[in-house]
Amino acid sequence: MEKLNVGILLFDDVEVLDFAGPFEVFSRTRLTPGVASRRDEEAAPFRVFTVAKTGQIIHAIGNLHVKPHYSFSDAPRIDVLVVPGGWGSRQAMQDPEILSWVQRIARSAKYTSSVCTGALVLAQAGLLAGRRATTHWAAYDLLESLHAGVQVVRNARFVKDGIYSSGGVAAGIDMAFALVEDICGREVAEETAHYIEYARRQEM
């Protein structure tokens, strides 16, 4: 299997677990079961990296400092796009540079996904029009109020409707596992969940 590039968008005031959960899941997935394979890049189906507008250090919520691997101008091809949420999504969803980057990447990516209020960014970029999608429970009304043609699914852990969207924060881990399962099969997803001692929760 050819490795897929997973690009995780970062911006100031991104929620830590929104990006760190999927980062953990994709970067620890191995096609070969067991513990030893986790040290082996050969058995890794994904190449995971973070991307931000510029290469400067991002201040996530709680003030965690993360240095993105790439800026918009030098990021490699992205096969799986992950747009996390957090307060910063309110800024991001009004940032024309971020919106047009997300549109451009989503056009060529095999999979596009959002965690938590990352759905607001996808909606503003016009990517959720005519689709069912979910977000953090505190943002259902806000997502609806954007009039972006989204059919907001309330109380879902995650929703798959062409685009993958998850509920708040920790739900992004379940969405990432759903992507792993759809791309690599159920056994690989379950093995990886066992490795990181995570009890998966299902779609609805």
Add this chain to the structure above:
Amino acid sequence: MEKLNVGILLFDDVEVLDFAGPFEVFSRTRLTPGVASRRDEEAAPFRVFTVAKTGQIIHAIGNLHVKPHYSFSDAPRIDVLVVPGGWGSRQAMQDPEILSWVQRIARSAKYTSSVCTGALVLAQAGLLAGRRATTHWAAYDLLESLHAGVQVVRNARFVKDGIYSSGGVAAGIDMAFALVEDICGREVAEETAHYIEYARRQEM
């Protein structure tokens, strides 16, 4: 309530979710329920920061780049010490500078905790002697083989015996919530879990 300082140790090849899970939990905890309080630092019972040997960028597993807030030489007082795991714990547990720092901090901290193979570091620092503790399932035997006087508890989500220790990776989120509950009460822990949409798992 006076704010408690939560210091999370970082080192190269630390597991991302091992530190990001507890970082998320402690930094999003609020004493006032609801969504609005999450933006308010006044209602935050914890000040959360990362500490590493030097101030240089840490390369976590999967190559996430994190810039620690403090080095060993300039970190403020730590009330709650969190020692995460990952492959890097094998190096860390043999690093005299890290071991003596952990010993020194644990002496004055109100709470000392490990996530995953962070227990190996605490054990090597002599902090688990005579105590029950747990670690990642793949490291039970290794923890036992250190002959550090640890009574290894297998198949526990987390263990409290003076020091808090958790199972692998995602179990650190449950351990962090247990600390929040013991420090701030059950309601605050449950509210925060609801906010980050995490279904807590209990001690055994």
